[in-house]
Structures are given as C-alpha cells and as structure tokens.
Amino acid sequence: MWPRLGVGAVCAAVAVAALPATATAAPQPAYGFGRPATAQEIAGWDIDVRADGAGLPPGQGSVAAGRGVYGQKCAACHGFTGEGGPMEALVGGAGTLASAHPVKTVGSFWPYATTLFDYVRRAMPFNAPQSLSADEVYAVTAYVLFLNHLVPQDAVLDARTLPQVKMPNRNGFTSPDPRPDAP
Helix, strand or coil: CCCCCCHHHHHHHHHHHCCCCCCCCCCCCCCCCCCCCCHHHHHHHCCCCCCCCCCCCCCEEEHHHHHHHHHHHCHHHHCCCCCCCCCCCCCCCCCCCCCCCCCCCCCCCCCEHHHHHHHHHHHCCCCCCCCCCHHHHHHHHHHHHHHCCCCCCCCEEECCCHHHCECCCCCCCCCCCCCCCCC
16 A cells, blocks of 8 residues: 655655756855865874774773873863762663663763764863873773773773774664664
C-alpha cells in the first residue's frame, strides 16, 4: 500500500523529476573577501580520531605527567580531581545511567577512550583549543581515565594502548550498524 502524500509533496516530486539530468547548482556570487583554504590549513583541522584509534598521532603520556598538565590547564574549570567546577564534572556517576538522575561523565557515559583524546585535542583547554601537544593530550587523557578508575596509576597511553581501554558504557549506545560503509 502506498502512503498518502499531500498535494505539495506530489508537486515537489514532479518538479524534481522534471529537471534535466544535467541540471547543476547555480554558481555562487563572489563577495570579494576570503580565499580557499590551503592544504596545510585543512590538514591542521583534519585531526579526527575514530573509536578504533585510527587517526591517533605519535606520542605518549603517563598518568603522572597528566596530573601536572591537568593541574595547570584543566583544574580551574573541571576541579582538581575532576569533580567539576564552573564546567562539567569529568569523574563520578558510575552506575547512575539507569537511574532517574543519571550523572554523565567521562567514566560513566563516554563509550570510547579515544573519544576523550579526540575531544581534548580538538577543543581543550577552553581558552586555547588545539594548544596542547600530542604528548600532553595523551597525558591528560591518561589522568582523567585514572581518576575514573579505568587505568592504573602507572599507565602510559599511546596510539596502541589507548584504544584498548574498555569504557564501562561501551555497549550502552547502539549496536553496530549492520549496513556497509558507503564507498
């Protein structure tokens, strides 16, 4: 059985079907400012890290080094032990997601440790995003995961070890998409 479509939907479908196969978007007007981004500028923003660790840069960071970086660059907003301050808490909330008042933190809610690395690298510290070196991001990531009891105090994270960290909510989102990736 076919769904009922309104007159507007039918007219829109007919109008699209009537377009010639060679129809393209009209050229955009030139405004006289700006320029195309260079390959180097694009590469500076092409820093995403996937859940499986693809895209992680070379480098490493320990919990001990992360404690120092976190104290200097993160504690003012997130509290010295990640308990929160003017910005969100990073620690706590274990076992609360199914409650009436879930506490969503890195340790309770985030499904992948690599997502933490990606977010810190891309957006932190708030007043100077993308200013941390890869080693500093690995170190801060290690420290925040340690505060959430997800890595030991002697942990050293890098592109090989970080994707191996199992987050408590890894299976709490959706099951893997069975559809193949688009080419």
